[in-house]
Amino acid sequence: MGKTRSSFISKYSIYLVLVALFLVSWIANENFVTAENLRNISTQIAVGTILAFGQTILIISGMLDLSSGSVLALAGVLSVSTYVSTGSLLFSFIVAIVIGVICNIINGIVITKFKVPPFIATLSMQTMARGAALLYTKGQNIYQIGDYIIFGQGRILGVPTPVIFLIITLIVTWYLLKYTVFGRSIYAIGGNEEAANASGINVDKIKMKAFIINGILVGISGVLFMSRVNGGMPNGAIGYESKALASAVIGGTSFTGGVGTAFGTLAGAFIVGFLDNIMVMVGVDSYLQQVVRGAIIALAVSYDIWAKSRETKGKISSAEPK
């Protein structure tokens, strides 16, 4: 009984943190648990979380993407500008995806063919993509984007469109990670790249695939972001890559590779989302908010790691000969 309880706690520790935060927030302010507020929080975290799914896939395979915020902006402004000149929602959506994928193919090539560490490769893409977005728009926002806003501000059966995209990308990421050869391969690569290679996995090909999927997710985020702010903003989403990295890591994705889940990342994103929301609701001083946010994130992750290490210890001791 004790063992099952401890394994339950360790498996679901981050969700327990999420539930605890939810309950505390509920008590702190009656307006926290209203349909509209929960809808708002889900919409607010959607863009960052879709980026975070891409990060999760990359981090599991031992990489990361520092360029996602900038590529989002580049894909977003080109998409908006396409819509303004052609009036086609579908075409502008495709443009965003294509730009996201192209930038990530470049990331992938630089990493797999030229063996540049992902940190450096994606850092240089971060600068290039941001520069390209600014160059294209001359640093000016694009306004009067008309119906383009339905991507980020529409609702289907009362559910905001960004949340629908969030759910779809969640399911796809979860399925990819859990039920496909690709998913098993990236866990293997992140766990031990040489062993994965020796076991016949085409490591470079899988890494390229991971970046292409990341590119699609970044492209979708670009459309949602620009549509939500009702403008093409070349300086939009600065720092979103760290937001996305934080959600993934809080959700239990490990920088050592080979560990992480889509639902964990979603939980990580909601932890940050709930925290930001409740602090604004109860009117916590805006400087103090940053301190609290940082501290709670550190605490949540510490608890998660502690709960998991307790289980590992338990396993080792129970494996010992009696």
Next chain:
Amino acid sequence: MKRSLALLLILALVTSLVVGCSKPADNKGEGEEAFRVAYIARAQADSFAAWLANAVMEEAEKYDNIELDVFDGQASDDTENSLIENAISNKYDAIIIQPNNGEAQRPYAEKAVEAGIVTITTNARIDNLEGASSVDADPYMQAKVNADLAVEQVPENGNVVVLKGPPGNFHADERYKCWEEEFFAKRPDVTIVGNEIANWNKDEAMDYMETWVQANDRIDAIISMNDNMAAGAIEVIKDNPAFENILAYGVDGTAEATLLIEEGLMTSTSLQSAYDLAEALLDTVNKLLTGEEEQIDIDIDCPLITKDNVQEYIEMHKKAGAIK
């Protein structure tokens, strides 16, 4: 080996392409040497700073005796300071500095003055910089024209929300100080139900406004330190009948704000015109370089924009191509 050769070639190609394309050798002021002016922008990624840099470049076209180079401070004190040092050692005739943070650039601006270079600070000026000139708009006044209107308009015992710019930024701080002195001090009946730093950003302002709308049944006014954040808050409530009569104040007079004022969604803003700043800057630098004057310190106007006069400013943005 082949791969590294290919890489080297690509590197060489890209570098020569960029360098080759960026330096058109059109010497203005045929025959005589043109004055070389370095314009050091705070950040080309900041939409107002970019607008100003573009306006300065356009304005410089009108002067045959001035050759202008624009540099990007990338919102970093360190980068901006290095750019000033480089411009000094490059022996520019004049340096125009749009500080990222006035105090951080002060010693470098002083170096430029010491080197005998015409030095101008702008948006925001570095105060009391001996030997330097300045062209600016007064951020306190920019907020004041709006605050004066709000003192009259915000209903008795009203609830308001406040959106602030990045702390430490001169314009963010001065505009907020003005709202405190010119509005909140005069209207003790008003309650601040939300007060957050949205860093000039529209998306951050949206997130805050969405939460405030949940936490408060009634919000009577949005007080924002710039138009971008005001536009973000308006985006949240524009289709919500419960907030139909909300007041919204900004600063800058961006294209988007003028459209919102025209639609009746925003109450007022004050114009910080990049065109006016650019015109004054080039006029100032020309007068200083030709020796017509020795020191100039001017502020451009900050006219209030409301529904009554918004068409005039929409026309201005249309001419510039910011509005169709």
